[in-house]
Amino acid sequence: MFNKILVANRGEIALRIMRACRELDIKSVAVFSEADKEALHIRYADEAYHIGPSQPNQSYLDIEKIIDTAKNSGSEAIHPGYGFLAQIPEFAQQCESNNITFIGPTSQTLQLMGDKIIARKTVKEAGIPIIAGSIDALKTEEEVKEAAEQIGYPILIKAVYGGGGKGLRIARNVREVHQAVELARLEAEASFGDAQIYVEKLLEKPRHIEFQVLADKHGNIIHLGERECSIQRRHQKLIEETPSPMMTKAKRLSMGKKAVKAARAVNYVSAGTVEFLVDKKSAFYFLEMNTRLQVEHLVTEIVTGVDIVKEQIRIAAGEKLSYEQRHIVLNGHALNCRINAEDPSKDFTPSPGTIKSLHLPGGPGVRIDTALYVGCEIPLFYDSLIAKVAVWGRNRMEAILRMRNALQELSVEGVETTASFLRKILMDQNYKQGNIHTCFVDERMDDLGFQEENTSEDIAVLSAVLANYCLGRQRETVVIPPRNRRQFSLWKAAGRTRHFSRGDSKWIR
Numbered sequence: 001m002f003n004k005i006l007v008a009n010r011g012e013i014a015l016r017i018m019r020a021c022r023e024l025d026i027k028s029v030a031v032f033s034e035a036d037k038e039a040l041h042i043r044y045a046d047e048a049y050h051i052g053p054s055q056p057n058q059s060y061l062d063i064e065k066i067i068d069t070a071k072n073s074g075s076e077a078i079h080p081g082y083g084f085l086a087q088i089p090e091f092a093q094q095c096e097s098n099n100i101t102f103i104g105p106t107s108q109t110l111q112l113m114g115d116k117i118i119a120r121k122t123v124k125e126a127g128i129p130i131i132a133g134s135i136d137a138l139k140t141e142e143e144v145k146e147a148a149e150q151i152g153y154p155i156l157i158k159a160v161y162g163g164g165g166k167g168l169r170i171a172r173n174v175r176e177v178h179q180a181v182e183l184a185r186l187e188a189e190a191s192f193g194d195a196q197i198y199v200e201k202l203l204e205k206p207r208h209i210e211f212q213v214l215a216d217k218h219g220n221i222i223h224l225g226e227r228e229c230s231i232q233r234r235h236q237k238l239i240e241e242t243p244s245p246m247m248t249k250a251k252r253l254s255m256g257k258k259a260v261k262a263a264r265a266v267n268y269v270s271a272g273t274v275e276f277l278v279d280k281k282s283a284f285y286f287l288e289m290n291t292r293l294q295v296e297h298l299v300t301e302i303v304t305g306v307d308i309v310k311e312q313i314r315i316a317a318g319e320k321l322s323y324e325q326r327h328i329v330l331n332g333h334a335l336n337c338r339i340n341a342e343d344p345s346k347d348f349t350p351s352p353g354t355i356k357s358l359h360l361p362g363g364p365g366v367r368i369d370t371a372l373y374v375g376c377e378i379p380l381f382y383d384s385l386i387a388k389v390a391v392w393g394r395n396r397m398e399a400i401l402r403m404r405n406a407l408q409e410l411s412v413e414g415v416e417t418t419a420s421f422l423r424k425i426l427m428d429q430n431y432k433q434g435n436i437h438t439c440f441v442d443e444r445m446d447d448l449g450f451q452e453e454n455t456s457e458d459i460a461v462l463s464a465v466l467a468n469y470c471l472g473r474q475r476e477t478v479v480i481p482p483r484n485r486r487q488f489s490l491w492k493a494a495g496r497t498r499h500f501s502r503g504d505s506k507w508i509r
């Protein structure tokens with residue numbers, strides 16, 4: 001086993017990894033940027049090194065500096081966390097050639113899975129269903145049109161080095177191809193430095209379901225069940241859960257087998273995630289593979305009892321998996337909410353600042369992963385995730401109720417957060433029934449009431465309603481109730497008052 005591991009990350013995930021190190025009796029080394037001088041991951045680590053300015057390219061993304069720091073500190077391994085260098089083949093390559101263990105798959109696997117065309121081909125040959133589409137990258141608009149004729153419209157144009165939603169364009173008919181191809185190429189070139197594209201048949205309103213896999217260096221591969229990640233907004237996941245409300249034992253067995261097969265097809269080692277899209281008929285298709293520890297790994301840990309990070313470290317040290325597939329039992333239901341320092345009423349723009357006060361939720365079945373403390377700074381330079389609230393319940397409803405309470409209990413002053421917005425999703429009837437898909441949040445934007453700022457008209461109407469109420473003249477006001485009666489409140493009712501000044505109708509409720 002290793003004596004010392006460098007954690008090439010920050011925030012809550014750096015803490016998570018250091019906790020695993022401590023349990024395994026491994027010393028941890030932190031690296032930090034200028035903006036993170038007072039960050040908690042420095043204090044959690046046994047040693048800490050300043051590696052550069054706040055800009056990520058000059059600190060957390062500086063391969064040479066991080067490799068040098070690992071060598072100078074005598075670290076035998078590097079854990080990259082997620083984001084930053086976690087999926088950069090060159091970084092894993094540099095670790096390999098400097099005799100430092102990269103805690104993750106090989107640089108070769110990272111390269112293979114980074115190229116979506118090669119990934120598609122490789123898993124298809126292994127017998128895993130993929131979405132109908134072009135086998136190779138398409139060079140001209142004509143080639144795109146030919147491919148589209150074969151698979152049928154609507155099509156989705158994707159970037160070969162894409163992922164995370166950049167460079168995606170829909171063409172619903174042949175007339176839309178020209179512009180969609182141009183825009184997809186421009187975005188792909190700008191985001192990935194490579195303009196290559198391919199096409200797939202567009203699945204409408206699919207669910208996003210991913211399987212957690214663990215693979216050791218001895219050829220043992222298991223899966224830890226699925227995570228439903230359909231609740232997302234602009235390709236940022238908001239709420240993840242396991243099990244998926246659509247999952248059955250039989251489906252899990254067949255999808256789990258394919259996930260393990262996909263991992264085997266790319267010689268996968270370490271913790272990884274195989275993503276699937278699931279259509280309305282429950283048919284599933286390989287989408288891509290995430291070659292890293294993921295933000296939402298907690299829900300899987302909660303229902304399986306497996307410490308994924310400890311397992312990842314053991315695997316990197318050459319140990320065999322501590323579990324066989326038959327040992328993996330899913331117990332109850334878990335939800336994870338990502339709390340971001342963003343302002344939902346301002347189109348989710350980042351909300352940096354200093355934390356003035358903080359209350360974290362607790363109680364049975366509640367887990368918080370965060371690096372927040374009173375007085376800490378939330379810099380603008382990095383991801384806006386500031387905390388993860390995860391809950392366990394015996395069943396989905398208990399988990400939802402616990403999460404609603406936990407989000408209400410959470411109090412963060414000094415920055416705006418997405419907590420109240422997430423709570424609105426948890427109050428939604430369709431969400432409660434598990435009727436969710438990747439377009440859920442976009443479609444329900446209006447109903448979830450994101451315009452927190454009240455217009456002067458709203459305020460005028462509210463005053464009028466209140467005045468009438470106080471004067472006992474309710475019958476002179478028209479109030480149109482919200483479509484969803486459960487969300488009824490005087491404020492919302494006031495916002496929906498019509499023809500008040502004419503006084504030509506009466507209270508509806």
Ligand code: MV4
Binds near residue numbers: 162201208288
């Ligand atoms: C799709 C799709 C529908 N049909 N492919 C978005 C991220 C990128 N890595 C793949 N994505 C999608 N690919 C076909 N053929 C819908 C999406 C998609 C999506 C996928 C997973 C999670 C959230 C999503 C949100 C919008 C679109």
